[in-house]
């Protein structure tokens with residue numbers, strides 16, 4: 158997909174047709190198409206009969222599913238792909254259909270966006286006279302949807318705890334069906350869990366876990382978590398708040414966080430898993446709107462806000478730990494040494510800290526993707542006004558030296574920001590200092606554009622600020638476009654002079 162900085166109307170067309178993709182998926186999942194294709198695929202004609210579809214229209218529809226990588230279709234025969242077989246076949250452990258169909262259920266509320274913006278709150282609610290059975294079924298669908306999503310997350314999160322021998326009591330706050338805590342129960346046999354949620358949710362949770370090997374280690378405690386929790390304080394080795402922080406506005410969420418902290422044992426760990434504005438920023442911002450149209454007062458927070466609540470409650474807290482997927486975790490403890498037992502790479506922690514300086518993207522990359530071809534210097538010598546400036550060629554690093562220097566480094570961070578140049582360069586310097594103070598004593602940055610760090614430049618032969626001057630990537634012979642693309646980010650030339658600019662810098666670490 159194009160991005161907004163490409164200044165391409167195709168980006169707008171792609172946004173406008175986003176629902177085409179979701180409708181295609183919703184229909185196939187709702188009709189159980191992928192389930193019908195198991196175990197060995199079907200003739201398209203058989204599928205048309207099974208679904209009561211017009212044969213020719215189904216061929217067109219299957220063509221789209223094939224283009225989207227969800228089926229294979231050839232010679233009138235159709236089979237699932239690996240992806241659809243794993244995630245879209247009913248009855249499979251990894252089935253995602255319940256969360257996909259929950260997204261479909263929410264479409265009506267999204268259509269009320271304009272009214273929500275006018276009123277400042279959700280406007281559509283289930284009917285007051287909804288029959289009890291319908292309410293119960295709706296709750297259950299909601300629980301299954303959350304379950305689908307969180308069971309993938311727990312696989313990403315458990316490795317953080319791989320050096321810890323967790324024992325004792327786990328408290329899962331706003332647990333839903335409790336998939337998060339059961340992930341811990343399975344990994345740590347010497348733990349027990351208490352689930353806090355509404356009564357009807359916990360009834361369903363109990364049904365779901367009945368008969369499982371760990372079932373007798375779970376206690377169900379129906380609780381309104383916005384009121385006092387009738388539980389012993391300072392008792393729990395692990396307190397879990399997964400996807401609950403975003404359910405309420407500041408006052409309520411602040412209360413829930415402080416109650417969670419109060420129930421944490423002296424040597425316990427508290428984990429907050431959620432969307433945070435700093436990670437997967439488009440999805441996080443859209444999730445914030447999802448809260449606007451679907452909840453009473455929920456919202457997505459910045460990690461800084463949640464961290465501050467935990468600090469105010471007397472805890473020490475990690476930097477944001479982004480998952481590979483769209484959410485992140487923060488982990489807090491009463492004893493700072495407890496956090497040192499977690500398996501979070503130093504680089505992850507540093508990236509998160511540097512992100513908070515205000516960069517759009519902070520991406521760890523391997524130094525060997527940095528591309529230093531022969532031609533870059535030509536663009537400086539012929540065609541750039543900066544040639545001869547204090548830290549531009551020929552007063553910069555020769556490409557041979559850059560190539561040699563890069564051999565001393567393996568890890569680095571690619572930093573993306575925006576103009577003005579001086580502000581960006583100052584932020585890069587701050588990032589370098591942050592890395593240095595963290596222990597990366599070889600930290601060295603190369604930024605974008607001629608050095609602009611001093612409002613009054615000492616001039617070509619007379620730089621008065623060597624302490625803060627740095628070379629740019631391009632002046633050192635780096636092909637910035639190719640390097641950025643190899644890092645999986647996008648950078649295009651600008652068709653118009655006033656088009657949006659992205660700035661990149663490299664922070665070499667070790």
Ligand SMILES: C[S@@+](CC[C@H](N)C(=O)[O-])C[C@H]1O[C@@H](n2cnc3c(N)ncnc32)[C@H](O)[C@@H]1O
Pocket residue numbers: 303304307330331332333334335337353354355358380381382383398399400401404
């Ligand atoms: C988004 S779900 C998260 C469930 C689970 N922790 C997860 O990560 O999938 C939020 C849960 O909080 C529960 N919840 C919301 N408000 C609550 C309240 N005031 N008291 C107790 N539970 C509440 C909901 O019933 C729901 O199960």
